[in-house]
Amino acid sequence: xxxxxxxxxxxxxxxxxxxxxxxxxxxxxxxxxxxxxxxxxxxxxxxxxxxxxxxxxxxxxxxxxxxxxxxxxxxxxxxxxxxxxxxxxxxxxxxxxxxxxxxxxxxxxxxxxxxxxxxxxxxxxxxxxxxxxxxxxxxxxxxxxxxxxxxxxxxxxxxxxxxxxxxxxxxxxxxxxxxxxxxxxxxxxxxxxxxxxxxxxxxxxxxxxxxxxxxxxxxxxxxxxxxxxxxxxxxxxxxxxxxxxxxxxxxxxxxxxxxxxxxxxxxxxxxxxxxxxxxxxxxxxxxxxxxxxxxxxxxxxxxxxxxxxxx
Amino acid sequence: xxxxxxxxxxxxxxxxxxxxxxxxxxxxxxxxxxxxxxxxxxxxxxxxxxxxxxxxxxxxxxxxxxxxxxxxxxxxxxxxxxxxxxxxxxxxxxxxxxxxxxxxxxxxxxxxxxxxxxxxxxxxxxxxxxxxxxxxxxxxxxxxxxxxxxxxxxxxxxxxxxxxxxxxxxxxxxxxxxxxxxxxxxxxxxxxxxxxxxxxxxxxxxxxxxxxxxxxxxxxxxxxxxxxxxxxxxxxxxxxxxxxxxxxxxxxxxxxxxxxxxxxxxxxxxxxxxxxxxxxxxxxxxxxxxxxxxxxxxxxxxxxxxxxxxxxxxxxxxxx
Numbered sequence: 248x249x250x251x252x253x254x255x256x257x258x259x260x261x262x263x264x265x266x267x268x269x270x271x272x273x274x275x276x277x278x279x280x281x282x283x284x285x286x287x288x289x290x291x292x293x294x295x296x297x298x299x300x301x302x303x304x305x306x307x308x309x310x311x312x313x314x315x316x317x318x319x320x321x322x323x324x325x326x327x328x329x330x331x332x333x334x335x336x337x338x339x340x341x342x343x344x345x346x347x348x349x350x351x352x353x354x355x356x357x358x359x360x361x362x363x364x365x366x367x368x369x370x371x372x373x374x375x376x377x378x379x380x381x382x383x384x385x386x387x388x389x390x391x392x393x394x395x396x397x398x399x400x401x402x403x404x405x406x407x408x409x410x411x412x413x414x415x416x417x418x419x420x421x422x423x424x425x426x427x428x429x430x431x432x433x434x435x436x437x438x439x440x441x442x443x444x445x446x447x448x449x450x451x452x453x454x455x456x457x458x459x460x461x462x463x464x465x466x467x468x469x470x471x472x473x474x475x476x477x478x479x480x481x482x483x484x485x486x487x488x489x490x491x492x493x494x495x496x497x498x499x500x501x502x503x504x505x506x507x508x509x510x511x512x513x514x515x516x517x518x519x520x521x522x523x524x525x526x527x528x529x530x531x532x533x534x535x536x537x538x539x540x541x542x543x544x545x546x547x548x549x550x551x552x553x554x555x556x557x558x
Numbered sequence: 559x560x561x562x563x564x565x566x567x568x569x570x571x572x573x574x575x576x577x578x579x580x581x582x583x584x585x586x587x588x589x590x591x592x593x594x595x596x597x598x599x600x601x602x603x604x605x606x607x608x609x610x611x612x613x614x615x616x617x618x619x620x621x622x623x624x625x626x627x628x629x630x631x632x633x634x635x636x637x638x639x640x641x642x643x644x645x646x647x648x649x650x651x652x653x654x655x656x657x658x659x660x661x662x663x664x665x666x667x668x669x670x671x672x673x674x675x676x677x678x679x680x681x682x683x684x685x686x687x688x689x690x691x692x693x694x695x696x697x698x699x700x701x702x703x704x705x706x707x708x709x710x711x712x713x714x715x716x717x718x719x720x721x722x723x724x725x726x727x728x729x730x731x732x733x734x735x736x737x738x739x740x741x742x743x744x745x746x747x748x749x750x751x752x753x754x755x756x757x758x759x760x761x762x763x764x765x766x767x768x769x770x771x772x773x774x775x776x777x778x779x780x781x782x783x784x785x786x787x788x789x790x791x792x793x794x795x796x797x798x799x800x801x802x803x804x805x806x807x808x809x810x811x812x813x814x815x816x817x818x819x820x821x822x823x824x825x826x827x828x829x830x831x832x833x834x835x836x837x838x839x840x841x842x843x844x845x846x847x848x849x850x851x852x853x854x855x856x857x858x859x860x861x862x863x864x865x866x867x868x869x870x871x872x873x874x875x876x877x878x
Contacts (some may be wrong), residue, residue: 313720315675361856368813370620370675371803371859378800379852386846494683497676507673537695539792546680550666553676 261504265519272523276530283533290407293415294480296321296525297404298473299495300418300518304425305466307500307517312462312498313442313509314369318358319470319496321380323489326351326471328384331393331484354469356460363459377493384486394483404480414476426514438462442509448461487554491542498545499524502552561762569861570810574829581836588839594713595848601831602719603628604802606778608809610771611732611802612823616734616747617767618815619667619674624775624802625795626685627659631779633689636698645705652783653776656854659685661765662773682799689791698789708782710800724877731820743767744783747815748809797848804851805830807858830854 277284302319330347333368334340353493358376406413429435437458440448449455470489478484501521505512524545531541568811580587607624614621634655638648659681666677711718732778734740742763753758783789811818833854834847 256701342701361860365860365863367859367863371807371813372856374803375852375855376618377852378797378804378855379849382848382850382852386843389843389845452860465815474761491683494679497679501676507676539687539690542683543691546683546687549680550672551671552665554670 256502262516262519265503265516265523269519269523269526272526272530276526276533280530280533283351283520283530284287286410288529288533290410290412290415292525292529294404294412295529297412297414297418297480299478299492299499299525301421301469301473302466302492302496302523303475303499303521304421304514305387305462305469306496307503307505307512307514308429308438309369309426309462309466310497310500310505310507311442311509311512312438312459313445314362314459314462315497316358316373316463316466317370317493318354318373318376318380318488319466319473321377321384322351322354322467322470323474323477323492324384324470324486325354325380325474327474327478327484327488328388328393328486330478332387334396335393340397341558342401347475348468349468351469351471351474353467355464355470358467359460359463360516361455361555381490388484390486392485396478396482401479401482414480417476420457422514422518429514434458434461439510442511443497464486493525494542494545494549495528498549498552501556502547506556509549569806570825570829574825574832577829577832577836581832581840584836585839588836593835593839597694597828597831597835599717600721600835601827602723602783603778604798604831605723605827606726606774606781607798608802608805608823609726609766609820609825610774611799611806612809612811612818612820613730613734613767614674614771615745615803615806615811615813616743616815616818617764618750618813619764619767620678620803620813621663621768621771622676622678622799623663623682623685624771625798626682626689627656627772627775628779628782628795628798629789629791629793630654630659630685630692630874631776632783632794633698633791635780636701636789637692639701639705640698645702645708648705649666649708649780653773654777656772656774656776657769658772659775660769664765664768665773667768668761672709686792689794690844693789695792698783698791700791701784701787705784707784708789709781709786721786722777722781726777727820734820739763739766744816747817751818770778773815773854797851800855801830801851802827804855804858807862808854812862812866813859814862821853 273284282288302323306316306319327345329350330343333343338346354376358373361367361372402413402453404414406494408416429438437453440451440453441455441458445455474489477488478550481488499520500512500517500522501507502523503512503516505517527544527548528541531544578589587593598744600765605629611624631652634650635652638651643651663674663681666681667674686756707718709719713721734743742753742758745756745758746760746763750760782794805826806818806823807813807821807826808829809818809824810824811826830851833850833859837845837847837850
């Protein structure tokens with residue numbers, strides 16, 4: 248690898264390697280799967296990547312700050328089901344959406360309170376939340392899906408504006424917004440700082456607790472948003488939604504060059520990682536590869552992505 | 559009395575007794591001899607897996623892949639059996655599959671130095687996919703009657719799986735207490751840099767621990783397959799890693815590493831088993847079981863952190 252890198256006429260930066268990988272995947276599937284290279288399919292991919300993408304935003308920030316959130320899939324399902332139940336209870340659909348978002352925020356707040364305030368291990372707390380919320384989702388709903396939402400609500404997940412899905416536009420705006428926050432505001436600098444050296448940040452008079460807490464709140468909020476978009480796209484709130492989504496999210500983030508030990512990474516990288524994952528999944532789907540084999544491939548990709556990182 | 563309360567596992571034991579008494583009041587059938595036997599019998603697989611998880615957590619690590627290793631091993635045992643192998647040989651090969659999975663995890667974690675959470679998250683999906691792949695997505699059933707001995711047979715009046723679990727528990731308690739390997743695990747978990755300076759091969763110990771863990775899951779998988787009589791690769795042991803982790807943490811294992819015993823873990827496994835069994839006897843919706851597991855994990859880490867803070871305060875060493 249290193250000898251190859253020296254022979255190249257340009258300096259191979261990480262972004263370029265990722266874009267090349269993305270291009271290779273697109274080329275490969277264009278030749279293998281006949282329906283892959285078409286405008287409809289690409290728009291379809293964009294439409295489907297929103298949930299993973301929305302969660303990948305706060306996940307990138309959390310991993311940059313040196314922690315990890317495994318509970319995102321369960322928070323997604325929890326807020327989706329809360330929204331569904333609120334709607335069934337006779338609430339206006341937009342009020343139900345707010346209920347769902349508040350449920351996600353509450354989960355994020357619990358995570359944040361335990362992890363930031365009491366300095367508990369993020370991995371264990373979020374695994375606990377993962378199991379507990381998934382159980383609660385089944386308890387709340389007895390495993391039965393909620394559907395029958397009004398047409399106006401499906402706008403979020405199914406409407407196309409000038410041929411581009413609305414939710415993909417929303418995702419792009421979110422990415423730009425958070426990239427701005429991470430690059431140009433103090434908060435972004437604090438996140439990188441905590442990932443690099445928490446104690447220095449603490450002794451600089453910056454509240455590590457508050458920054459961490461906000462990060463987990465954001466994670467809860469974005470997971471809930473992803474839940475709302477998922478319900479809008481699939482037209483039903485199910486207890487199983489969002490299972491195993493953390494594999495996609497974490498793989499996208501880590502392929503995107505965010506360092507597993509924190510301190511390094513970028514949202515633009517995550518976006519490219521996200522595209523790699525969704526095009527890979529879409530291509531494999533078109534080739535008829537089972538979802539479980541896709542998980543094997545993603546798992547191997549995850550190992551490779553992290554294996555290349557050196558502390 | 560004071561010495562009794564100073565035992566690290568004292569809160570867990572008290573809590574277990576308390577839960578037992580509560581359930582006994584709710585439903586009189588709970589403390590019946592049959593039910594106690596049932597609880598012991600139902601939790602042998604969890605207990606065997608938990609031994610390996612205790613060692614992993616003692617090192618300050620975590621293993622999310624045990625459920626998938628169980629599925630992979632159980633399906634391959636099913637395949638070996640259906641190809642006409644003798645039950646003993648098939649079981650031995652099954653354990654070997656578990657060891658191979660452990661070697662896979664150990665190689666990436668110890669040799670390549672990738673964080674264990676990432677490796678086991680990835681291998682969780684990889685092993686699960688392999689299990690479904692080799693099984694062809696169908697149920698593994700029709701095990702020969704001799705094979706049922708491993709999960710349902712009796713030896714000297716005790717059920718065979720329980721006997722295996724007891725032997726393994728005693729063996730690993732001794733291993734952790736009295737061998738160099740066991741003391742090294744505690745040393746690495748307690749203070750990694752000190753252990754390295756003392757000349758302990760950290761990579762080697764880590765690798766060995768993951769291999770042992772894989773072997774134990776392999777043994778548990780054989781018992782599981784034989785007891786249940788049918789294995790579905792996509793769901794077998796799907797929540798096992800979380801349950802086992804909860805058991806270890808509740809049993810007094812510290813997520814920071816270096817603290818915890820197998821005896822405590824066994825109590826933790828019993829507590830989890832009692833809660834599951836009690837909820838079902840009390841006719842609570844089975845969906846609550848998962849919620850309870852998650853809640854127990856969070857409770858355990860809360861207790862864990864409180865203990866950690868208290869110990870550090872006693873030392874007075876922490877700056878922040």
